[in-house]
Amino acid sequence: MTIDSGIILARARSDGEDCLVSAEEPLAGLQLRCGGALPGVIAVPELRELVRKARRRGVRLSRSICAQDGVDTVTAWVEIEPLVEGCDIRVRSWQSSPVPIESADVLERRRVQIDRHLAEISVRLDHDQRVLAVTSDSAELADLAAAMAEGIGKPWTDFLPPENITHDQPLHWRLLDGVRVQVPESLRSWRVTLVPFGKPGFDPAGFELFLLSDQAPSRLTPTPPSPKSRTRHSLVGQDLAPVLKQPISRIVANAETIRTRLAGPLPDAYSDYAGEIASAGRLLLDLLDDMADLEVVESEGFSTAPDRIDLSEVSRQAAGILGVRAREKGIAIEAPHPSESLRAVAEFRRVLQVLLNLVGNAIRYSPENSRIWIRLEDAGGYARVIVADQGPGLSAEQQVKVFDKFERLGRSGDGGTGLGLYISRRLARAMGGELSIESAPGQGARFILEVPSDRLA
Numbered sequence: 213m214t215i216d217s218g219i220i221l222a223r224a225r226s227d228g229e230d231c232l233v234s235a236e237e238p239l240a241g242l243q244l245r246c247g248g249a250l251p252g253v254i255a256v257p258e259l260r261e262l263v264r265k266a267r268r269r270g271v272r273l274s275r276s277i278c279a280q281d282g283v284d285t286v287t288a289w290v291e292i293e294p295l296v297e298g299c300d301i302r303v304r305s306w307q308s309s310p311v312p313i314e315s316a317d318v319l320e321r322r323r324v325q326i327d328r329h330l331a332e333i334s335v336r337l338d339h340d341q342r343v344l345a346v347t348s349d350s351a352e353l354a355d356l357a358a359a360m361a362e363g364i365g366k367p368w369t370d371f372l373p374p375e376n377i378t379h380d381q382p383l384h385w386r387l388l389d390g391v392r393v394q395v396p397e398s399l400r401s402w403r404v405t406l407v408p409f410g411k412p413g414f415d416p417a418g419f420e421l422f423l424l425s426d427q428a429p430s431r432l433t434p435t436p437p438s439p440k441s442r443t444r445h446s447l448v449g450q451d452l453a454p455v456l457k458q459p460i461s462r463i464v465a466n467a468e469t470i471r472t473r474l475a476g477p478l479p480d481a482y483s484d485y486a487g488e489i490a491s492a493g494r495l496l497l498d499l500l501d502d503m504a505d506l507e508v509v510e511s512e513g514f515s516t517a518p519d520r521i522d523l524s525e526v527s528r529q530a531a532g533i534l535g536v537r538a539r540e541k542g543i544a545i546e547a548p549h550p551s552e553s554l555r556a557v558a559e560f561r562r563v564l565q566v567l568l569n570l571v572g573n574a575i576r577y578s579p580e581n582s583r584i585w586i587r588l589e590d591a592g593g594y595a596r597v598i599v600a601d602q603g604p605g606l607s608a609e610q611q612v613k614v615f616d617k618f619e620r621l622g623r624s625g626d627g628g629t630g631l632g633l634y635i636s637r638r639l640a641r642a643m644g645g646e647l648s649i650e651s652a653p654g655q656g657a658r659f660i661l662e663v664p665s666d667r668l669a
Contacts, residue, residue: 224301225536226263229350230254237468239303242279242286247326250461250497257329259290263299266292284308296532327405331422333357335368337406338418341385343368353423356395368421372404385419393423400425456500464493502631506617509638516559516642520666523556523563523597524548527586530567534575542581545571554588555666556595558643563663566639566647567597569632570659574601578656594645594662606651614649636661 224235232243233251240250248255254263258277266273274291289305328334333348333356343364348357360371372393389406402425408416470478470486478486508514531547538545548554556563567586574584582602589596606614613619615637618630633647640647645663 220302220304221306222303223536224303225295225298225533226254226267226301227298227533228267230260230264230267230298233298235301237465237472238306239288239301240465241469244462244465246279250465253330253332255326255330257325259301260329262290262292263301266294266299270294284310295535297529298533300536324405324407327407327422327424328420330424331405332425333360333423335360335421335423336418337368337421339416341367341369341388341406341419343371344418352398353395355397368404372402372423385416395423456496460493460496460500464490464497467493499631502635505635506631509635509642514642516562516639518557518559518643518664520668521556521558521560521563523554523588523595523663524550524552526560526563527567527588527597530564530571531586533568534571537572538575538584541575541578543575543578543584544582545584545586547586548588552588554590554595554597556663557666558645558663562639562643563597563661566636566661567599569636570599570661573632573659574599574603574657577601577603579603590665591662593665593667595665597661598658599661600656600658602656605653605655605657606649607653611649611651615647 222236222239224239225233227233230253231251232248232254235243235250243250243252243255246255254260256277256279258279262273262275262277272291272293274289276287276289279286279288285308287307288303291302291304293300293302332350333346333353335343335347336345338344343360343366345364346357346360348354350357356371360368363371369388372395374388375392375394385406385408388404390403392401392403395402402423405422405424407420407422409419410417467486467490471483471490473483528547528550531545535545571584571586578584578601584602585598585600587598587600589598615633617634619634637647640661640663643663645661647662648660649657650660651657
């Protein structure tokens with residue numbers, strides 16, 4: 213199959229850690245067939261490397277990439293444009309052809325290459341599987357990487373205990389290659405890959421260890437639970453959500469393939485049905501994310517990690533992340549100017565989480581070709597971020613209910629889950645602040661996030 217034109221065939225977006233946040237077909241299907249997830253770490257090595265270069269250098273890059281999904285070889289021309297947070301990915305050509313039969317050695321080298329790109333921690337080991345060096349750029353695994361760096365000379369199994377193995381360590385490396393391991397304070401499932409160094413037929417002179425997860429990083433990381441709260445069973449976030457997200461993502465990807473007629477001609481009615489299936493699947497994915505976040509913010513002992521931040525910078529990041537979605541409706545977002553600054557004491561990623569929800573809601577409920585404003589305000593002991601829109605507005609009665617759990621104010625079919633504002637207010641209060649609303653029917657809405665000011669700035 214060959215598709216080559218000057219138009220944009222598919223768009224995708226990555227975040228600041230080179231994870232694919234969203235993608236259209238045919239790129240979404242390639243991501244899943246290559247063993248990735250949506251959302252999840254970019255599973256095509258060449259694409260991930262290109263995205264990483266564009267993000268780190270802050271420059272637009274365009275080039276051809278090649279990938280194999282086990283059935284076809286895909287060659288595509290992609291354009292990567294860095295945003296404030298992550299990158300915008302555009303596909304302009306797409307060609308696929310059957311994969312030729314390859315030797316086992318070639319396939320093994322390709323597997324190692326993919327694991328090397330997807331690894332969130334890479335460790336160099338000696339011939340006795342003892343730690344020599346550690347590399348990681350994952351914020352979630354920073355404590356683990358630091359512990360391993362301080363434990364040079366110790367077996368890697370001291371830091372990553374294998375699951376369901378009780379024998380003395382280290383075992384023979386072939387018994388540990390691909391084993392599931394326990395990562396402290398992480399809700400994701402993990403596995404390791406061991407790649408030996410040395411000549412075939414001889415004992416390895418050392419190893420390269422890759423730590424990988426088949427699940428995307430959680431948007432919220434819970435604090436360690438108290439002894440009392442450890443007895444609470446986490447169903448959605450820890451057990452159910454990871455199991456459901458991958459098959460639902462595949463349903464969405466397949467539905468998009470049908471909707472866009474990439475699999476062949478189709479009557480309009482069936483294309484519309486496939487579009488409804490894809491929309492319903494995306495709603496389920498959003499619901500799983502929100503339910504996982506809900507368990508975090510309602511867990512006993514939940515707290516945030518306050519830091520000295522600039523609300524102007526966070527606001528511009530939120531506007532940049534959601535800029536593509538706004539432009540699709542012709543909506544302009546006016547974010548604070550880079551020269552503006554308002555210092556506060558709060559956790560950067562929690563504030564960003566709240567603003568993404570507020571701006572996302574404003575885009576969802578605002579009319580086309582309207583405007584959204586993000587304004588800053590110094591209120592003495594508090595710093596405020598105000599998100600205002602030109603939407604239908606809310607009555608006094610609706611304003612009382614809007615922060616309730618699962619409250620959607622009678623709306624249906626808009627893609628919301630009724631949890632975003634409830635979670636956002638819990639986050640604001642956990643940071644010592646508040647989230648409130650000012651509105652009137654027909655006059656839009658103003659959501660006001662307050663967090664403690666940084667009086668030492």
